[in-house]
Amino acid sequence: MELSLIQKDILITLITLYHQQSHSIKGEEIADMIQRNPGTVRNQMQSLKAVGLVDGVPGPKGGYIPTQLAYNELNLNISEGDYDVPISRDGEKIKGAHVQEIDFTTLCHPDICHAVIKLIGSAKIFEIGDRITIGPTPVNKLMIRGEVFGKDESKQSLLIATSEMISLPKQPIKAYMSTPLKTLASTQTIRDAVALFHRERIHGAPVLDGDYLAGIVTMGDIAKALDHDLPLDTTLPSVMTRDVVQAPSDIKLFDVIRRFKEREIGRLVVTENGKPVGILTQSDIIRVFPSL
Numbered sequence: 001m002e003l004s005l006i007q008k009d010i011l012i013t014l015i016t017l018y019h020q021q022s023h024s025i026k027g028e029e030i031a032d033m034i035q036r037n038p039g040t041v042r043n044q045m046q047s048l049k050a051v052g053l054v055d056g057v058p059g060p061k062g063g064y065i066p067t068q069l070a071y072n073e074l075n076l077n078i079s080e081g082d083y084d085v086p087i088s089r090d091g092e093k094i095k096g097a098h099v100q101e102i103d104f105t106t107l108c109h110p111d112i113c114h115a116v117i118k119l120i121g122s123a124k125i126f127e128i129g130d131r132i133t134i135g136p137t138p139v140n141k142l143m144i145r146g147e148v149f150g151k152d153e154s155k156q157s158l159l160i161a162t163s164e165m166i167s168l169p170k171q172p173i174k175a176y177m178s179t180p181l182k183t184l185a186s187t188q189t190i191r192d193a194v195a196l197f198h199r200e201r202i203h204g205a206p207v208l209d210g211d212y213l214a215g216i217v218t219m220g221d222i223a224k225a226l227d228h229d230l231p232l233d234t235t236l237p238s239v240m241t242r243d244v245v246q247a248p249s250d251i252k253l254f255d256v257i258r259r260f261k262e263r264e265i266g267r268l269v270v271t272e273n274g275k276p277v278g279i280l281t282q283s284d285i286i287r288v289f290p291s292l
Helices: 005-021 027-034 038-050 068-073 190-200 219-227 253-263 282-288
Strands: 054-057 063-066 086-089 092-104 114-121 131-134 142-152 157-167 204-209 212-218 246-248 267-272 275-281
Touching: 005 027, 005 038, 005 063, 005 068, 005 092, 005 114, 027 038, 027 063, 027 092, 038 054, 114 142, 190 204, 190 219, 204 275, 212 219, 212 267, 212 275, 253 267, 253 282, 275 282
Parallel strands: 246 267
Antiparallel strands: 054 063, 086 092, 086 131, 092 114, 114 157, 131 142, 142 157, 204 212, 267 275
């Protein structure tokens, strides 16, 4: 069957939202995503339903779901995990689109690198000049940054001039953490912490109660304590941060990078079997991945 441009737009947006949310999708959501009148979307949905491309789900929480015929009609062979390639604009992840395919058209050009980005979702939500980030891709963890300079709404694709391509490190954080771990005991004092920082040229260290993590103390904690006129023989539990960001040693580096930004931290403690074995700092990440 020959679908019109708006029918393809509606259908692929329905499929995208359905895979993201795992429940039926209301026509208003699709209309908002593709910037169409809700009445127009409802009318087109009736046509798509009549030819077996969508099913209606009744009730107040109902809406529409795509049929297998819809996937066949759009030549989509989508399985679990195919929606792991996000696309972001100005740092905000786009709700209504994921990347299905990246085709580099001028990869070997000495000055420019253009790519065609095939979307699962609507190209309407992008504008010429948008700065976008694609990825990371599931297998090689590739991230691409660039600017949209064209789009083809009939094929749901974007043309981008790439400014940066990055392959994220795939090894676990134990390959990048600082070891051996420099620690302090919960019975030690501010004076002991200052001495350790000076001797080892570090800016923070975990505080242990026996073999287990009790907190972390940093130069910022020390400065704050001295600013409040606490004596140097004050024990560390009075000044340390108890809410310590931790990560197991086998987690991949790209999985923890976001934690540094979200928690606004400079370091996290790496653990094995609940016990600290190393520390990962922003400096460690920058050495591995300067463009972050």
